[in-house]
Amino acid sequence: MAPSKINADKPHLWKADVAASVDQFNQWFMRFAPEAFRSTRVKTTEHVKAALLATRDLRALDAATLRANPGALPTLRMCTAPPLAVDRLVGLSSASKSLIGSMEEGKLAARMKAELLDENLGKVCAVLSKLLDRDIFPWLEAKKDPTDHERDRASTIVADRLCSAVANPIVRNAQEQRQLALLGDWLDMRGYRKQSHPAGKPLAEMEAGTYCFRMNLAVGKSVKVNIPIDVVIQPKKPRKDRLPVLVEAKSAGDFTNTNKRRKEEATKIHQLQATFGKDVCFVLFLCGYFGSDYLGYEAAEGIDWVWEHRIDDMAELGL
Numbered sequence: 001m002a003p004s005k006i007n008a009d010k011p012h013l014w015k016a017d018v019a020a021s022v023d024q025f026n027q028w029f030m031r032f033a034p035e036a037f038r039s040t041r042v043k044t045t046e047h048v049k050a051a052l053l054a055t056r057d058l059r060a061l062d063a064a065t066l067r068a069n070p071g072a073l074p075t076l077r078m079c080t081a082p083p084l085a086v087d088r089l090v091g092l093s094s095a096s097k098s099l100i101g102s103m104e105e106g107k108l109a110a111r112m113k114a115e116l117l118d119e120n121l122g123k124v125c126a127v128l129s130k131l132l133d134r135d136i137f138p139w140l141e142a143k144k145d146p147t148d149h150e151r152d153r154a155s156t157i158v159a160d161r162l163c164s165a166v167a168n169p170i171v172r173n174a175q176e177q178r179q180l181a182l183l184g185d186w187l188d189m190r191g192y193r194k195q196s197h198p199a200g201k202p203l204a205e206m207e208a209g210t211y212c213f214r215m216n217l218a219v220g221k222s223v224k225v226n227i228p229i230d231v232v233i234q235p236k237k238p239r240k241d242r243l244p245v246l247v248e249a250k251s252a253g254d255f256t257n258t259n260k261r262r263k264e265e266a267t268k269i270h271q272l273q274a275t276f277g278k279d280v281c282f283v284l285f286l287c288g289y290f291g292s293d294y295l296g297y298e299a300a301e302g303i304d305w306v307w308e309h310r311i312d313d314m315a316e317l318g319l
Helices: 011-054 063-068 070-077 086-093 097-104 114-131 138-142 148-165 167-189 255-276 292-300 308-317
Strands: 210-219 225-234 245-252 282-288 304-307
Touching (some): 011 070, 011 148, 011 292, 011 304, 011 308, 063 070, 063 114, 070 097, 070 148, 086 097, 086 114, 097 114, 167 210, 167 225, 225 255, 255 282, 255 292, 282 308, 292 304
Parallel strands (some): 245 282, 282 304
Antiparallel strands (some): 210 225
């Protein structure tokens, strides 16, 4: 039998828990998010410098250079005034959207003929060259080599632009890593072992008293698809169906984003139930801005949750 609900059937507790969860996320953000952002910016600055050197400090912005360095495109989009989003660059250049999409991933369009490739790269270079932000690259107007200081300064500015474009994912990834570490520590203290489960082995045969992170589960009857599960835990005393506890770690820095994403968990539990049965134990591990609208939606879908600020509630799952 599925365990009784921990929080989904207790709406009288939701308001206080939401407030406590928001406070916890805000305290973490103020302490650790700036450092997560800074460390990413340091790495990004090195990528920017590499792109500058590959293009001879933006003085060799041509098809041959882009062909040799397709992964430089995200940096080059941030070198313009204003910085260009991918779709804006596609629109301005009339270049192939699939080619630009491939370059954003660091590669070229595999099947595009050489002549067409050069034509498209030329269009991209023409737009980039025309819109280069010459205020942060003063050596272009001066027609001279940049000093090390000028290159460092420009690289930092462009890196800031790149990081600002992905600021939310940077913070979300850092928070997710922290949540998984917290769950791992909680399980370790109770004598569980972190141990991967062989991919081809049935889920019900997972060894008792073990857990693993980031497991892909094959779901579906006629067509199989893999869905990722953040934490999979086989209790020391397995459930009657021997299926492990499945946990999705979630954090959020605002209420709007969670309401946009709430259908993802509903889809996931329906897939899991269709494959493993209605009693599959799937819970959310929440920290941050999860309001009553979100919680009510998830409860209506049969999804339960544990708040990070009350992590010991995990024990109610038989752990």
